[in-house]
Amino acid sequence: MNSLSPRPGMAQPEPVTPSARGLHVITWGCQMNVYDSERMSDVLRPLGYRAVGTPDAADMIILNTCHIRDRAAEKVFSELGRLRLVKEERATRGMNTVLAVAGCVAQAEGREILARAPYVDIVLGPQTYHRLPEMVARAARAAGAVIETDFPVEQKFDFLPAERVAPAGGAAFLTIQEGCDKFCSFCVVPYTRGAESSRPAAAVLAEARRLAAAGVREITLLGQNVNAYHGEGPDGGTWGLARLARVLADEVGIERIRYTTSHPRDMEDDLIAAHGDLPQLMPFLHLPVQSGSDRVLAAMNRGHTADEYRVLVDRLRSARPDLALSSDFIVGHPGETDADFADTMRLIRDIGFAQAYSFKYSSRPGTPAAGAGAQVPEDVKDARLQELQAILRVQQDTFNDATVGRVTPVLFTGRGRKPGQISGKSPWLQAVNVEGPDSLIGRVANVDIRHTYTNSLGGVLTEETDRA
Ligand code: 5AD
Ligand code: SF4
Numbered sequence: 001m002n003s004l005s006p007r008p009g010m011a012q013p014e015p016v017t018p019s020a021r022g023l024h025v026i027t028w029g030c031q032m033n034v035y036d037s038e039r040m041s042d043v044l045r046p047l048g049y050r051a052v053g054t055p056d057a058a059d060m061i062i063l064n065t066c067h068i069r070d071r072a073a074e075k076v077f078s079e080l081g082r083l084r085l086v087k088e089e090r091a092t093r094g095m096n097t098v099l100a101v102a103g104c105v106a107q108a109e110g111r112e113i114l115a116r117a118p119y120v121d122i123v124l125g126p127q128t129y130h131r132l133p134e135m136v137a138r139a140a141r142a143a144g145a146v147i148e149t150d151f152p153v154e155q156k157f158d159f160l161p162a163e164r165v166a167p168a169g170g171a172a173f174l175t176i177q178e179g180c181d182k183f184c185s186f187c188v189v190p191y192t193r194g195a196e197s198s199r200p201a202a203a204v205l206a207e208a209r210r211l212a213a214a215g216v217r218e219i220t221l222l223g224q225n226v227n228a229y230h231g232e233g234p235d236g237g238t239w240g241l242a243r244l245a246r247v248l249a250d251e252v253g254i255e256r257i258r259y260t261t262s263h264p265r266d267m268e269d270d271l272i273a274a275h276g277d278l279p280q281l282m283p284f285l286h287l288p289v290q291s292g293s294d295r296v297l298a299a300m301n302r303g304h305t306a307d308e309y310r311v312l313v314d315r316l317r318s319a320r321p322d323l324a325l326s327s328d329f330i331v332g333h334p335g336e337t338d339a340d341f342a343d344t345m346r347l348i349r350d351i352g353f354a355q356a357y358s359f360k361y362s363s364r365p366g367t368p369a370a371g372a373g374a375q376v377p378e379d380v381k382d383a384r385l386q387e388l389q390a391i392l393r394v395q396q397d398t399f400n401d402a403t404v405g406r407v408t409p410v411l412f413t414g415r416g417r418k419p420g421q422i423s424g425k426s427p428w429l430q431a432v433n434v435e436g437p438d439s440l441i442g443r444v445a446n447v448d449i450r451h452t453y454t455n456s457l458g459g460v461l462t463e464e465t466d467r468a
Contacts, residue, residue: 023049024058029066035173060098067104070362104192169413170442177223185369198231218256227262242270249280276319288328292347293340324354332361332381334372354399400452431456
């Protein structure tokens, strides 16, 4: 699954009772946005809002946006143009539609949105979701458009309702950290999501306990810099991610724990050790490296060299030999030469990635790299991206092929595309489809992997199915 590709709206449409109001959330971007969309739905639930599958059935539409790369704003305006038609058509049927824009584009371009799309009722930044009910009320009073994009001092998490609708399918995201102080040359996140902050461990554990009680088996801990987590512990001390993962495994009883996105610089010794002795920590780690050239890594302000990354991966693999790695790459950062790119290719060959996302550098206004000299021409970026993606594709296929013939525990998260099929995730985050009963959804069962496809695996359930 591409962590940055557009996604369908809400998890599962729910039946709309006559008094209920329809809510349609369109989510773009990373898992943090998926999590935020779920929480916005939770906040609106007491007001009677229930998820509906299409915008034309919705009394409120939220477009949760992502700003990380190219043409984010244009994409938002074109989607808003489409939603405007929906809103107008509903108005001809006498129905009001509250249109909200959330997420990082809202944060960065809030005023521009209200100027260019005056039919938008609410613009809210990522730190203000807990204020949605109040904003909805203000918008409903037709007091003009409402904009909330400050970074408030209080933590939004303290104001979000404790109750979450547990996702069907046994897997949930849980945001533990937000924001970033690393200021990579190319990245807007420190400007849109603000300074790094960690939720107190007690709040995270309470949320995890509720999820576990509702049948959640796998939790993915989320944060822009998740392994920089340094939350206040119930004991008054500061807890790192390793400590949190241990308690989630040993005391809360979470069977599968993942975390994303991590930074190589924050891969502390205790976290590496946890990969070795916590079987609940899944053997798949997204550890973006961006480039394999020391010059480019320095220009990017990543704070480590290519060899330091190699050593880190060696240490992780010594701790957990079946650990598979995934990464992000940027080609064409300002100043990147052919020799720099060759270094990136060499790093990829040295490490061997199970999966990766790769992007052409796109200039983000206000970031240090945007003004930097020696922008790389588009055709050079294209050629490098193709070469890079070709090798990453081969590595991904090699990794997937190696799972054929193995029996692997799969957490089934929903129905498959074909009738009679159910779909789930291997420990290495591969999508796995099998013929099987719906009763296995939300549970872990062993699968004999038989086939690989472009982005998924196929197999059969083994005799001894559920481990639960
Ligand atoms: N251009 C290209 N890719 C970018 N990313 C972040 N900012 C940019 C940019 N300006 C990529 C990085 C990051 C991922 C989430 O998106 O690879 O890890
Ligand atoms: Fe952006 Fe770098 Fe922070 Fe990641 S670590 S969110 S790439 S500034």
